[in-house]
Amino acid sequence: MRLHGATALVTGANRDLGRHFAEQLLHRGAAKVYATARRPELVDLPGAEVLPLDVTDPASVAAAAAAAGDVDVLINNAGVSLGVNLVGGDLDKIRLTLDTHFYGTLAMIRAFAPVLAGNGGGAILNVLSVLSFQSLVGNNAYAVAKSAQWALTNGVRLELADQGTLVTGLVFGPTATETMKAYADKALEGGTLPDGVLNDPVDIVRTALDGVEAGKIEILADDFGVAAKASLTGDPSGFVLETASAG
Numbered sequence: 001m002r003l004h005g006a007t008a009l010v011t012g013a014n015r016d017l018g019r020h021f022a023e024q025l026l027h028r029g030a031a032k033v034y035a036t037a038r039r040p041e042l043v044d045l046p047g048a049e050v051l052p053l054d055v056t057d058p059a060s061v062a063a064a065a066a067a068a069g070d071v072d073v074l075i076n077n078a079g080v081s082l083g084v085n086l087v088g089g090d091l092d093k094i095r096l097t098l099d100t101h102f103y104g105t106l107a108m109i110r111a112f113a114p115v116l117a118g119n120g121g122g123a124i125l126n127v128l129s130v131l132s133f134q135s136l137v138g139n140n141a142y143a144v145a146k147s148a149q150w151a152l153t154n155g156v157r158l159e160l161a162d163q164g165t166l167v168t169g170l171v172f173g174p175t176a177t178e179t180m181k182a183y184a185d186k187a188l189e190g191g192t193l194p195d196g197v198l199n200d201p202v203d204i205v206r207t208a209l210d211g212v213e214a215g216k217i218e219i220l221a222d223d224f225g226v227a228a229k230a231s232l233t234g235d236p237s238g239f240v241l242e243t244a245s246a247g
Helices: 016-027 058-067 091-118 140-159 178-187 201-213 223-233
Strands: 007-010 032-037 049-052 073-076 123-127 166-171 218-220
Touching (some): 016 201, 058 091, 123 140, 123 201, 166 223
Parallel strands (some): 007 073, 032 049, 123 166
């Protein structure tokens, strides 16, 4: 999928990976980049076209699809990480996590699949996680949502094959985003991660976009992603930071 001259829409583009996706797409020569967010006033990216979008709101998703009928690249990046377990966690927070990562991604794909078909097929990139494959006490609702999003990615790939749409999943480990830093402050002793663990978000986004251009259907963007995928061949285990080094 050639990104130079493409028209892309990025969800959750006000910060973190989403902003980097929008910025790097512009640098790669995308003809237009829709930078979307629940609070569009927080998007500050010269050259991007800003749209309001809440992926958990069907009316908002429909409005975005109507406004962005020229899209041929959809990047499903919007997410939440609320640090919630399953057995004793707040059910409303668990539902919000699933509504955002699974149902929100599905809503975007359902709304934009006809748009992509009309524009030649294009590509969808779903931002997943090593927790698509592993569990983590303290954030198990997120792991469940990301696991469901991974299965969604694989299923949608088959369903959209006939219209020529590339569907790609991006898997990676701890990355130096505001979301990850906030989680570390709340959940980890001392509020820090070991030196050298966190990926640079710029590198993750660059690897992801290179993968889309190369036509990859799954991108394991760091050593954590490689180790997490390999772990599926053995007994189920929790996510342990020390099992791999960031790439």
